[in-house]
Amino acid sequence: MNILVTGGAGYVGSHAVKRLLAAGHSVVVLDNLVYGHRAATGSTRLVEGDLADRALVEGLLTENAIEAVMHFAAYAYVGESVTDPAKYYQNNIVGTLSLLDAMVACDVKKLVFSSTCATYGVPNTVPIPEDHPQAPINPYGFTKLVIERAMADYRRAYGLSYAALRYFNASGAAADGSIGEDHKPETHLIPLVLDVALGKREHITIFGEDYPTPDGTCIRDYIHVDDLGDAHVAAIQKLGNSADGPTELRVNVGTGQGASVRQVIAACELATGKTIACVAGPRREGDPAKLVADPRGAERLLGWRARHTDINEIVASAWRWHGTHPDGYADR
Ligand SMILES: NC(=O)c1ccc[n+]([C@@H]2O[C@H](COP(=O)([O-])OP(=O)(O)OC[C@H]3O[C@@H](n4cnc5c(N)ncnc54)[C@H](O)[C@@H]3O)[C@@H](O)[C@H]2O)c1
Numbered sequence: 005m006n007i008l009v010t011g012g013a014g015y016v017g018s019h020a021v022k023r024l025l026a027a028g029h030s031v032v033v034l035d036n037l038v039y040g041h042r043a044a045t046g047s048t049r050l051v052e053g054d055l056a057d058r059a060l061v062e063g064l065l066t067e068n069a070i071e072a073v074m075h076f077a078a079y080a081y082v083g084e085s086v087t088d089p090a091k092y093y094q095n096n097i098v099g100t101l102s103l104l105d106a107m108v109a110c111d112v113k114k115l116v117f118s119s120t121c122a123t124y125g126v127p128n129t130v131p132i133p134e135d136h137p138q139a140p141i142n143p144y145g146f147t148k149l150v151i152e153r154a155m156a157d158y159r160r161a162y163g164l165s166y167a168a169l170r171y172f173n174a175s176g177a178a179a180d181g182s183i184g185e186d187h188k189p190e191t192h193l194i195p196l197v198l199d200v201a202l203g204k205r206e207h208i209t210i211f212g213e214d215y216p217t218p219d220g221t222c223i224r225d226y227i228h229v230d231d232l233g234d235a236h237v238a239a240i241q242k243l244g245n246s247a248d249g250p251t252e253l254r255v256n257v258g259t260g261q262g263a264s265v266r267q268v269i270a271a272c273e274l275a276t277g278k279t280i281a282c283v284a285g286p287r288r289e290g291d292p293a294k295l296v297a298d299p300r301g302a303e304r305l306l307g308w309r310a311r312h313t314d315i316n317e318i319v320a321s322a323w324r325w326h327g328t329h330p331d332g333y334a335d336r
């Protein structure tokens with residue numbers, strides 16, 4: 005298929021592009037490079053521009069005979085979404101609605117959307133199934149939920165086929181070492197701990213050691229970006245196969261395994277051979293004790309399951325990138 009990938013110069017999007025190309029798809033990336041990196045797109049065609057530029061997007065859809073859109077472009081800093089919600093409402097909601105309307109206008113009927121486990125808020129049951137109530141506790145999660153609802157309405161009204169992939173914690177780096185995670189600023193646990201191993205930070209602060217978990221630290225489901233990419237390939241195939249009307253898929257993308265902050269730090273020590281200095285800090289507001297996907301929905305709906313489930317292996321893959329690219333793409 006001819007696929008437009010928004011946010012394809014970012015962390016998850018650039019890894020998904022590699023998997024799409026390997027699966028034989030044709031890709032055009034649209035990214036405004038506010039957070040993305042030109043080098044992350046390799047030789048794939050990159051159009052530098054904004055999601056909300058309706059004329060640009062419609063031109064790309066028609067001129068490239070685009071059949072499907074994968075929409076990664078968004079702002080994704082949970083803390084910032086609390087202090088500056090307008091930025092998130094504007095980009096993640098208004099920008100995405102502009103994309104949806106461009107798709108309707110150009111008769112592009114397939115969309116894979118980057119949603120998040122943050123749409124569930126504080127879960128009542130773990131592992132979390134797809135039919136768990138969605139009650140986000142921050143504006144970032146809410147913006148993603150709004151788009152999930154909008155896609156459902158666009159399906160009914162305009163025949164849009166869509167997959168909302170609710171990622172858990174994206175992690176790791178491409179197996180060939182060519183691309184990896186480079187968020188600036190960085191807020192995610194694994195790259196921050198690896199920065200300590202690189203001597204770029206003095207210590208990692210553990211946000212809370214008094215959670216009701218075996219070692220007192222928060223548990224998350226770390227899903228390898230290559231597996232995430234493969235979930236996108238599977239999702240686009242499902243949307244492509246729809247014989248009986250517009251398809252709608254809502255899928256948790258995780259491993260079903262949890263790792264605590266302490267376990268992640270131990271995995272980083274193993275991968276790097278360095279001792280990581282840790283400082284106990286207070287809980288971070290809005291952090292649930294445990295977020296783990298029920299992976300059975302993805303297996304049933306997409307025929308996909310994570311191949312990388314061992315946190316030591318996931319962290320080792322991240323280290324292959326960070327250890328060889330201590331300044332990331334070194335472009336800002
Ligand atoms: N990283 C995670 O753990 C995680 C978890 C759940 C969901 N997600 C979602 O996955 C997607 C990708 O996350 P990521 O970690 O790769 O983030 P990222 O910041 O690395 O990538 C996002 C990309 O979108 C681009 N972008 C943002 N706004 C744009 C706009 N208006 N027009 C054009 N390009 C724009 C940025 O320049 C960047 O390259 C996001 O939608 C995020 O909410 C990420």
Ligand SMILES: O=c1ccn([C@@H]2O[C@H](COP(=O)(O)OP(=O)(O)O[C@H]3O[C@H](CO)[C@H](O)[C@H](O)[C@H]3O)[C@@H](O)[C@H]2O)c(=O)[nH]1
Nearest residue numbers: 080120121122171172191192193209210211222265288291
């Ligand atoms: O310096 C740090 C950073 C993180 N953590 C802990 O490490 C775990 C993972 O934190 P991340 O910030 O790496 O990721 P989150 O679990 O906050 O991920 C959330 O935010 C992401 C946005 O980037 C995604 O949307 C994801 O789905 C959503 O659950 C949390 O328990 C957090 O408290 C620390 O202890 N110290």
